[in-house]
Amino acid sequence: MQDRFLGIASGLLRFANWLNWTSAIGFAGAIVLSFVFGDAIAAHLALKYHGRHVPETVAIVRLLGVLSIVGAVAVRQLFTRLIAIVETVRTGDPFVVANADRLQRIGWALFAIQILDLCVGGIVLVLDRLGVDHATWVPGFTGWIGVVMIFVLARVFRLGAAMRDDLAMTV
Template sequence: MPTTNPTLFRATHGLLWLMLALVAAAALIVAGVAIALVVAWPDVMAEIRTMPEFVDVATIRFPLGILMLLLIAVLGVAAYILRQLQALVTSASRDPFIIDNAARLRRIGWSLVTIQVLALPVHWTAANIARAGSEFSQMGGLSIGSLLSILLAFVLAAVFEQGAAMRGELEGTV
């Protein structure tokens, strides 16, 4: 059986905690901006009117609110994925081919599907409130890298499931 590299696992754990902290900070920023939009809407409207990125500032309030909710949902799912990865890395440092890891990978795959589903209304909303060609209008949408990540998560889940079954059969024959 190959030896594991404890330094690599510690570094991975540290990076996952850092990423989780960044996702939490981003969620707090989005929530803060959403609250600021509600509290200071007249001032925000005055500022938005001077920005060339937005199409119709008179009807922007509801779509911006929807966009904020969608972004918070995406960040929540991202935090869930990171927690699943933390559990996966923890168990992989001991015994990777267990049925729990297959279930974790499958949950990660479905979470990635959820993010891609949420990315569609994010893109539609951003594209409808921003001028074509602006950075804001390009937010969200489908990503080939994300679609490949989804496939990878489900394939790895099947591999881990098969590995756990083979280990169980091997232990039963000894």
């Protein structure tokens, strides 16, 4: 009998992966539109901020769009590897070297996301100094713990798979 939770998890991960790519396409479209409607955007910002820092603000918004696309690539790595791990659990053989490799790739994806988060924090500081409205930002320390945890789990999976293979050779 199939594990119902794993089926639901797989479906949710596939939907989240689709949503991630939809968002990335939206960010790419927004970057293109920022050039198409650049004069209108600049006029709006000039009016709102009394003509100060308009080119810098437009450039920063475009940069945030690019960083969002880079983030979507990292998130794709996370989702696709997690989907593959769920499939090995569904088939009853999760403790394999391939899953250790997948967890390590997930760890690198999470690391990239944390670096991007720090970049956003730097951008928020710049926007603050320019006097431009922005969302708040707080560093996410739990994300860094997650990065370390995933790399440790990747090592546990690698050692577990090796131990299982050694045991299979002795039987």
